[in-house]
Amino acid sequence: MIPTQWDNTSNTVLSAARSYMTSWIPAFAGMTKGWASPTVAFFSKVVFNYGKLNNRTIKFDMRKMLCVSILALVISRAASAADLLETYHAAQSQDAVFAAARAARQAGQEKLPQGRSLLLPSVSLSANSTYNDNDIQYRGTSLFRSGASRFNSNGYGVNLTQPLFRQQNWLAYTEAGLQVAQADAQFSGAEQDLILRVAQAYFDVLIAQDSVQLAAAQKTAIAEQLEQARRNFEVGTATITDTLEAQARYDLVDAQEIAAQSNLEVKKRTLQQLTNAMPGDLRQLGRQFRLEALQPADMDQWVEEAQRHNTQLAVAQAAAELAEKEVARNRGGHYPTLDLVANYSENSASGGSLGVGSDSRNKAIGVQLNLPLFQGGVTQSRVREAEANRDRAGEELETARRNVALQTRQAYLGVVNGIAQVKALQQALTSSESLLEASKLGQEVGVRTNLDVLNAQQQLYSTRRDLYQAEYNYLISQLRLKAAAGTLAEEDLARVNQALY
Numbered sequence: 001m002i003p004t005q006w007d008n009t010s011n012t013v014l015s016a017a018r019s020y021m022t023s024w025i026p027a028f029a030g031m032t033k034g035w036a037s038p039t040v041a042f043f044s045k046v047v048f049n050y051g052k053l054n055n056r057t058i059k060f061d062m063r064k065m066l067c068v069s070i071l072a073l074v075i076s077r078a079a080s081a082a083d084l085l086e087t088y089h090a091a092q093s094q095d096a097v098f099a100a101a102r103a104a105r106q107a108g109q110e111k112l113p114q115g116r117s118l119l120l121p122s123v124s125l126s127a128n129s130t131y132n133d134n135d136i137q138y139r140g141t142s143l144f145r146s147g148a149s150r151f152n153s154n155g156y157g158v159n160l161t162q163p164l165f166r167q168q169n170w171l172a173y174t175e176a177g178l179q180v181a182q183a184d185a186q187f188s189g190a191e192q193d194l195i196l197r198v199a200q201a202y203f204d205v206l207i208a209q210d211s212v213q214l215a216a217a218q219k220t221a222i223a224e225q226l227e228q229a230r231r232n233f234e235v236g237t238a239t240i241t242d243t244l245e246a247q248a249r250y251d252l253v254d255a256q257e258i259a260a261q262s263n264l265e266v267k268k269r270t271l272q273q274l275t276n277a278m279p280g281d282l283r284q285l286g287r288q289f290r291l292e293a294l295q296p297a298d299m300d301q302w303v304e305e306a307q308r309h310n311t312q313l314a315v316a317q318a319a320a321e322l323a324e325k326e327v328a329r330n331r332g333g334h335y336p337t338l339d340l341v342a343n344y345s346e347n348s349a350s351g352g353s354l355g356v357g358s359d360s361r362n363k364a365i366g367v368q369l370n371l372p373l374f375q376g377g378v379t380q381s382r383v384r385e386a387e388a389n390r391d392r393a394g395e396e397l398e399t400a401r402r403n404v405a406l407q408t409r410q411a412y413l414g415v416v417n418g419i420a421q422v423k424a425l426q427q428a429l430t431s432s433e434s435l436l437e438a439s440k441l442g443q444e445v446g447v448r449t450n451l452d453v454l455n456a457q458q459q460l461y462s463t464r465r466d467l468y469q470a471e472y473n474y475l476i477s478q479l480r481l482k483a484a485a486g487t488l489a490e491e492d493l494a495r496v497n498q499a500l501y
Contacts, residue, residue, distance in 0.1 A: 081281035084497040087271070088198045088490070094276035095197075101190030108183020115176025118169035120162075127156035132351070151351025157362075162340040164367070167332035175325050182318035189311035192488040194274075199479055199493065201271040203472040205282060208264035210468045215257035218461040222250045222454065229450055242450035249454045285471055286501030291419045294481075299412045302485055306408040307401065309486030316393075316400035323393035327386040333379035336371040408484040414477030422474055425467040432460040475499070 092098065135148045163169055226246035232238035271279045296302070307313065342365040350357045372379070439456040442448030475496050482488035 081283045083283040090275040105187035111176040111179040115173035129154045153349035155347030157345030159343045165338040171329040185314035192483045204267045208267040211260040219253045283500035289499040305485040310404045316397045320393040320397040323390040330382040330386045411481035418474035421470045432463045
């Protein structure tokens with residue numbers, strides 16, 4: 001226990017502070033995960049290098065200094081750290097993949113007015129202005145004078161066409177409604193995919209931070225074990241083997257810490273790709289984290305829900321219906337078309353072959369029937385092509401149904417087994433902590449070796465890391481199950497966000 005007042009003996013300070021740092025701070029880091037890592041690194045550096053200050057006199061309570069400093073760090077970081085929901089909102093406006101999906105939806109919605117336009121009248125305006133240079137020579141006797149004539153002629157006309165019967169246009173209009181529904185389903189799938197990608201990237205950063213922090217804490221603990229082995233060897237109570245074992249384990253953890261730091265940088269860059277900003281402090285899982293049983297707790301009910309609402313299945317269903325209508329539309333190429341046509345035109349000329357100018361006005365209205373007789377076999381070929389595409393779309397729809405059912409079952413098992421795994425690892429963590437304490441006690445009384453303590457330490461930190469990973473996987477599996485069922489929304493992400501602090 002650290003005394004309240006310290007004397008001016010730096011060795012006493014160093015010994016007591018080291019003991020406190022290697023026992024209480026790593027445990028604190030295990031509870032607080034990522035944001036405690038800088039605290040551990042900072043105070044470890046201060047304490048373990050304090051032996052150099054041999055001429056300083058310490059007149060304060062080290063315990064109070066540590067607690068106050070850590071508390072201040074916790075408060076400041078909790079206030080500034082970004083949570084999962086804030087990260088998702090940033091990705092909504094910055095993620096390029098989601099922006100492309102939004103643009104694709106806007107493009108798809110234009111299919112409906114395009115299809116509707118095929119049923120509405122079309123009106124066109126035409127105008128002309130022509131300079132004429134004619135030279136006419138009549139043969140034989142003529143009432144008209146031969147010779148050259150030069151004059152201008154001008155005119156304009158308005159034409160209207162209203163389809164009365166065009167089967168292909170009507171079917172194209174009904175297809176447009178399916179194309180809009182398909183675009184909406186694709187965008188809904190993109191929204192759910194963004195939630196999953198953000199959550200996965202966010203938790204990947206957290207587990208990478210946990211790995212770095214755990215590696216640092218394990219390195220600190222092994223460093224203390226190494227120093228103890230050296231002291232024991234110097235006084236003759238242990239062999240050089242204990243020192244070499246601790247040194248080898250220290251070097252291994254040092255390499256693991258370097259790899260963990262590299263992996264953390266990669267995970268941060270992955271999250272940056274979604275938000276277009278380098279992530280700072282992120283909120284961690286806190287005491288609000290709870291394991292919740294699935295409702296309903298029946299896998300088949302989740303599969304049925306997915307068959308009704310899954311976005312991938314909705315896209316495939318719309319594609320199959322489009323392919324069926326495309327067959328009928330191409331067969332409509334054999335059908336006649338009937339249009340209402342009307343035109344109005346005015347023309348004027350300053351001269352002419354008769355030597356005088358003229359003005360004319362024309363109005364016409366009627367119906368126009370067009371019956372295709374032979375088009376080189378292109379219509380029959382298009383029908384066969386559409387039938388083959390219909391069969392392909394039907395098979396793709398069946399494949400989508402099977403994939404959705406499989407994904408739903410996998411996600412369901414991920415949640416159910418995730419709950420069991422988290423509970424098992426929580427118990428394993430308690431057992432590992434007890435094992436480490438027993439190993440240290442056994443080493444003191446001579447029934448356990450230094451290697452036993454090192455193995456117990458490694459097992460403890462590995463179990464803690466596996467527990468963190470299992471907790472994140474459980475949360476991701478919950479979101480994946482909702483996505484498979486087609487019901488994933490921002491509200492589900494907000495519920496997961498409540499587990500963060």
